[in-house]
Amino acid sequence: MNVFPKLLLSLPLLWVGGVSADPANSLSWHDAVHRLQQGSDQLAGARAQIAQRQAQAEGIAQAGGPIVSVYGAAYSYKASLDLDLDPLKQGLGNAINLLPPGIAGLLPPLPPLPSNYTIERRNSSHTALVNAVWPIYLGGATDALRGMAAAQGAEAQADLQHSEEEALAVLAQRYFQTQMARRAAALREAAAAGVAEHDAAVDKMLKAGVASQLERLQARAALQDAQYQARKARSDAELIAIALGRTLKLDGTPAPSTPLAVSSQPLPPLQDxxxxxxxxHPGLAKVAAKKAQAEQLKAGSKALNKPHVFAFGQRSLTHNGDWLAGIGVRVNLWDSLDHAALERSHQSLITQAEAADAQARNDITLLVERQWRSAEQARSQYLSLAAQDELGRELLRLRQVGLKQGTSTALDLIDAELNLVKLRTERAQVAYEHVMALVGLLQACGQIESLGDYLARADLRLE
Structure with a gap:
């Protein structure tokens, strides 16, 4: 992605006022980074995820510990039982008939019995119990649960770092692109001002008869083109500055004060x-967190099939302190899950994470080398263009002298000035590309926050 590190034109440039910006909105790179960290909605969301994962880990930190609960109830009841008395009546009659006649005649007659009788009972009562369960061994399930929460927290931390580096890269792009656009507008405005002076001079020369109508038309065309380019450059600079201001939620047009800069010394070795x-690199941390989650998921699945040992106890609070205590064992003999298939699934996740790590390391190494080479090539090109800048300045000086001596025309001078503007714009663009490559390099290394240090150490600055 495009990024903006240190760069700068060290040789003199045509003077011109910068693109208009409120001095009160002067903004250093350090201040811009601070504002981004405080006000970015993207980073706020990533930090909220971190907080959620931390709270989740704290919530299950004591998982597997004792559980104590109180149970209480107050109740009333009514119980009814219907008794069928016909069999009893029949049995008594049969028993009397079996007695000798003399004895049976002496017995008083049996009272009549109803066919059925209902027994009913009512009562109200209450009960209260204290229950306690303390898992002693759960096969590692609680450790797997805590390990999963920790791995998810590590993933959230990696996501936050990635979001921070992405946000800083975008900020660097807009911050230093604003600097670049303001410099380009300044050069174009300076060129337009110079061409306007030469256009007026050619007009006087035409009236004096020392310039042709063709030269007059050429000067006018050059002026109109220079003015158009200046207006376009100013509009581009203002648009980029607006984008920077909105990125940082600023009122008004920001004026970046940390200059583009490039170092005359090579970067540290590629291997570093x-x-x-x-x-x-946050990508590697994320892959490692994914692998850890897969490993904890595998461990938790295995724990389900291991014996579980727990202690338990109960005490009544209403019936003379009755109590119960003991140790229980739970052994899973069979369930509907195919645990062998689940283990293969979890192992595949681990293998996938390991393959992703190997691929990521290869890609990151290639990315770092590409960005390092791009930064070094742009730095070398910037330094080598110093000779062209010197040539352009010398050509401009000769055209100025030649115009005074009559050996050069005003159009030659205009061409020399526009050529120098073009050279310096191109050189600044190369420096800008160096900065972008440096930002990409630091981002790939997980060190984009050190961009300010690189800028501070650079010795060639475009103030």
Whole structure:
């Protein structure tokens, strides 16, 4: 992605006022980074995810510990039982008939019995119990649960770092692009002002008879084109500055004060950056967190099939302190899950994470090398263009002298001035490309926050 690090034109440039910006909105790179970190909605969302994961980990930190609960109830009841007395009546009659006649005649007659009788009972009562369960061994299920929460927290942290680096990269692009656009507008405005002076001079020369109508038309065309280019450059600079202001939620047009800069000294060795990238890149941390989650998921699945041992106890609070205590064991003999298939699934997730890590390391190494080479090539090109800048300035000086001596025309002078503007714009663009490559390099290494340090150490500045 495009990014903007240190660069700058060190040789003199045509003077011109910068693109209009409120001095009160002067904004250093350090201040811009601070505002982004405080006001970015994207980063706020990523931080909220971190907070959620931390709260989740805290919530299950004591999972697997004792559980104590109180149970209480107050109740009333009514119980009814219907008794069929016909069999009893029949049995008594049969028993009397079996007695000797003399004895049976002496017995008083049996009272009549109803065919049925209903027994009813009513009562009200209450009960209260204290229950306690303490898991002793759960096969590692609670450790897997806590490990999963920790891995999810690590993933959220990696996501936050990635979001921060993405946001800083976009900020750097807009911040230094604003600097670049303001410089381009300044050069174009300076060129337009110079061409306007030469256009007026050619007009006087035409009236004096020392310039042709063709030269007059050429000067006028050059002026109109220079003015158009200046207006376009100013509009582009204002639009880019507006984008920067909205990124940082600023009122007004920001005026970046940290200059583009480039170092005359080479970057540190490529291997240093590769080593840092393979240690600090947030993508690798995210892959590692995904692998850890897969491993904890596998461990938790295995724990379901292991014996579980727990202690339990109960005490009545209403019936003379009755109590119960013991140790229980739960062994899963069979369930409907195919645990072998689940284990293969979890192992596939681990293998997938390992493959992603290997691929990511290869891609990151290639990315770092490409960005390092791009930054070094742009830096070298910027330094080599110093000779062309010197040539352009010398040509401009000769055209100025030649105009005074009559050996050059005003159009030659205009061409020399526009050529120098073009050279300096191109050189600034190369420096800008160096900065972009440097930002990409630091982002790939997980060190984009050190961009300000690189800018501060650079010795060639476009103030």
């Amino acid at each position: 950056f590769i080593t840092s990238a393979l240690t600090l």
